[in-house]
Amino acid sequence: MGKIKVTIDYKPLEIExxxxxxxxxxxxxxxxxxxxxxxxxxxGIENNPGGCRICVVEIEGRRNxxxxxxxxxxxxxxxxxxxxxxxxxxxxxxxLILSNHPADCLIxxxxxxxxxxxxxxxxxxxxxxxxxxxxxxxxxxxPSIIRDIDKCIMCRRCEMMCNxxxxxxxxxxxxxxxxxxxxxxxxxxxxxxxxxYCGQCVAVxxxxxxxxxxxxxxxxxxxxxxxxxxxxxxxxxxxxALGEEFGMPVGTIVTGKMAASLRRLGFDYVFDTDFAADLxxxxxxxxxxxxxxxxxxxxxxxxxxILTSCCPGWVNFLEYNFPNMKDxxxxxxxxxxxxxxxxxxxxxDKINVKRxxxxxxxxxxxxxxxxxxxxxxxxxxxxxxxxxxISTRELAALIKQANISFHELPDEDFDNPxxxxxxxxxxxxxxxxxxxxxxRTAYELFTGQKLEKVDFIxxxxxxxxxxxxxxxxxxxxxxxxANGLGNARxxxxxxxxxxxxxxxxxxxxxxxxxxGGGGQPLHxxxxxxxxxxxxxxxxxxxxxxxxxxxENSYIxxxxxxxxxxxxxxxxxxxxxxxxxxKSTVIEGTVDVENN
Amino acid sequence: MAYIKLVESxxxxxxxxxxxxxxxxxxxxxxxxxxxxxxxxxxAETQEAVAKELGISAATVYGVVSFYSFFTxxxxxxxPISICMGTACYVRGAEKVVNExxxxxxxEIGETTEDGVFSLTCLRCVGACGLAPVVTxxxxxxxxxxxxxxxxxxxxxx
Numbered sequence: 121m122g123k124i125k126v127t128i129d130y131k132p133l134e135i136e137x138x139x140x141x142x143x144x145x146x147x148x149x150x151x152x153x154x155x156x157x158x159x160x161x162x163x164g165i166e167n168n169p170g171g172c173r174i175c176v177v178e179i180e181g182r183r184n185x186x187x188x189x190x191x192x193x194x195x196x197x198x199x200x201x202x203x204x205x206x207x208x209x210x211x212x213x214x215x216l217i218l219s220n221h222p223a224d225c226l227i228x229x230x231x232x233x234x235x236x237x238x239x240x241x242x243x244x245x246x247x248x249x250x251x252x253x254x255x256x257x258x259x260x261x262x263p264s265i266i267r268d269i270d271k272c273i274m275c276r277r278c279e280m281m282c283n284x285x286x287x288x289x290x291x292x293x294x295x296x297x298x299x300x301x302x303x304x305x306x307x308x309x310x311x312x313x314x315x316x317y318c319g320q321c322v323a324v325x326x327x328x329x330x331x332x333x334x335x336x337x338x339x340x341x342x343x344x345x346x347x348x349x350x351x352x353x354x355x356x357x358x359x360x361a362l363g364e365e366f367g368m369p370v371g372t373i374v375t376g377k378m379a380a381s382l383r384r385l386g387f388d389y390v391f392d393t394d395f396a397a398d399l400x401x402x403x404x405x406x407x408x409x410x411x412x413x414x415x416x417x418x419x420x421x422x423x424x425x426i427l428t429s430c431c432p433g434w435v436n437f438l439e440y441n442f443p444n445m446k447d448x449x450x451x452x453x454x455x456x457x458x459x460x461x462x463x464x465x466x467x468x469d470k471i472n473v474k475r476x477x478x479x480x481x482x483x484x485x486x487x488x489x490x491x492x493x494x495x496x497x498x499x500x501x502x503x504x505x506x507x508x509x510i511s512t513r514e515l516a517a518l519i520k521q522a523n524i525s526f527h528e529l530p531d532e533d534f535d536n537p538x539x540x541x542x543x544x545x546x547x548x549x550x551x552x553x554x555x556x557x558x559x560r561t562a563y564e565l566f567t568g569q570k571l572e573k574v575d576f577i578x579x580x581x582x583x584x585x586x587x588x589x590x591x592x593x594x595x596x597x598x599x600x601x602a603n604g605l606g607n608a609r610x611x612x613x614x615x616x617x618x619x620x621x622x623x624x625x626x627x628x629x630x631x632x633x634x635x636g637g638g639g640q641p642l643h644x645x646x647x648x649x650x651x652x653x654x655x656x657x658x659x660x661x662x663x664x665x666x667x668x669x670x671e672n673s674y675i676x677x678x679x680x681x682x683x684x685x686x687x688x689x690x691x692x693x694x695x696x697x698x699x700x701x702k703s704t705v706i707e708g709t710v711d712v713e714n715n
Numbered sequence: 716m717a718y719i720k721l722v723e724s725x726x727x728x729x730x731x732x733x734x735x736x737x738x739x740x741x742x743x744x745x746x747x748x749x750x751x752x753x754x755x756x757x758x759a760e761t762q763e764a765v766a767k768e769l770g771i772s773a774a775t776v777y778g779v780v781s782f783y784s785f786f787t788x789x790x791x792x793x794x795p796i797s798i799c800m801g802t803a804c805y806v807r808g809a810e811k812v813v814n815e816x817x818x819x820x821x822x823e824i825g826e827t828t829e830d831g832v833f834s835l836t837c838l839r840c841v842g843a844c845g846l847a848p849v850v851t852x853x854x855x856x857x858x859x860x861x862x863x864x865x866x867x868x869x870x871x872x873x
Contacts, residue, residue, distance in 0.1 A: 283772070283775070288772075289771070289772025289773075289774055289775065290772070290774060291774055292772065292774035292775050292777065292778035293778050293782075294774075294777060294778050294781040294782070295781045295782065296781075296782050300782075303774075304774055305759075305762070305763075305766075305772070305773035305774040305776070305777040306759050306762075306773075306777055313774070314772070443716075701716050702716070702717070703716055703717070704716075704717045704718075704719055704763065704767070705716050705717070705718050705719070706719050706721060706726065706760075706763060706764045706767055707718050707719065707720050707721070708720075708721060708722070708723035708726040708727075709720050709721065709722055709723060710722075710723060
């Protein structure tokens, strides 16, 4: 591509041919405001419908203003981004968008984090000259996500995420004109759609139209109930993002402050999902080795590749889209659910508390976890193993409500016996991490030799689909990794067509893995935030004295005291699950006329 | 598994039409046009079947069906009545004609009478502006329609 010359706000600039006005301006340090436009740079995610008209600019020689996000620069173009005409037009566009937007900013779940609100502030809108008709759609409350569609501004970011990035196909723009909104087919509720609850629509929604179900009131009630013992577990990706909610630099590791804040909130025991991640490796790693060993011994019926099963968004996706493969994933429950099962048996017995008096709360970077913990197969006598799952954002809200000065907290440790973890556990929070953790243990069990180099660099990275070969002794193990459900689809279609010879595949539903989850602090399209969280996850791993799951002394003790051996009958009963066919089948019925 | 039931002959019609377009996703509008022509309307079940055949989401199909006013999700009456609300017809009193049809049939625009005989829709210009206001019943075109003539038109089909 050649270079061309343009002038933006009297500033001459040389840019690559094909650059849009928006990106050319950014290169010149000029931040043209946008609303519907969305991009996660380097991650292949872009929403560019050119619909909202907030980014209009004046181009010399053109009669009409042009939207910067979809206008490609031409050689010699003279662009002005801040003339009185542009500023007035931009403000009018925004006033029109606001004219039928519910003005409940004071109590909106997105207040303070809303891109529409930020824009109104930035453009100095102090009055709205137009009064538009209000829409009155019913609120849709799924187990994970609330759709308050009166607040939809038709930026269509969620539609792009759901269809292009995740290929889930739960959402589409429907109707026309004033009635147009983004909704599931036939305007049904999300629960009746193929939604996986990955929450990526929530992660990119600029307004309060898509938010998570808020479980903080239930948790405050449980903490205040003297008859209940309340324990909490925190997922690996939470500790590298929670600090952002308190204005700390992105990538700050706040594990110690998080544990301290949970103790001050009144949780009786502050535990760690990382412990359950190590437990997952014991079960999933054993299953992986069992299948590979059987395959190498010539067993033709063994299901390979083994697919990881930690991610509930991915499990939902499999159940809807690849029901023919429902016997292929590892049967190991996710760390969240393994933790719940152990807490309500092994730990409840240890502290002599009845199951119904023990409340298990999880803090997750994820919205699909809310759905997962309510699945029937994870309940005993209608009592869920994990009672409530809250997001990183909800934990931050709880800490703020409880007057806890997060910055000033000391670093504290998790409680035992369910709080100890190896370095293999935190990396569950980033794409490639689960399989790396599994390989650290599988290698030693398979070869009987000590693994000297625990860092499998070849499994790391943020590309959507990755392949790597790991040597275990003389044996080559072929591994596939996908992050984002669209990428998972690509890998699975290769497997379905017999085009791939993987032994194991790791899948995480969210781009970059849990660090980019739907329950994390909002990144507003800044991919550097996700990269810094990934770096922090690996730092957390490096800082651990023990790096392999099977060396975690509390895991060893759990097997000695309670479970016996990995994948034995007791472990299967408590720590393994099965999957369902949730696909839609069109069935022909006999014609009425023929009866 | 979720089962969606469709009459076998309708399902075959849908499959044949999708096959005739080579299952091309880009031909969704044409497929829907043909399917509506064959089955009369596009039920939710029909849309699910089209989605499955073309390998796209039901939400995408519904997005298209709900966008274009030509597509309908309700069964039409035996005698579909369409009143032109294009500019020429509108200024020559089409709205009064619409109101008279609504009154006589007891239905709103987009609805079908309880006995299934008539359905009422509006459309934008049939290209016969010289005859404004224009009403069509099935394939038959009526020109220069006035509210007093509505009863006579309906009586032809009773």
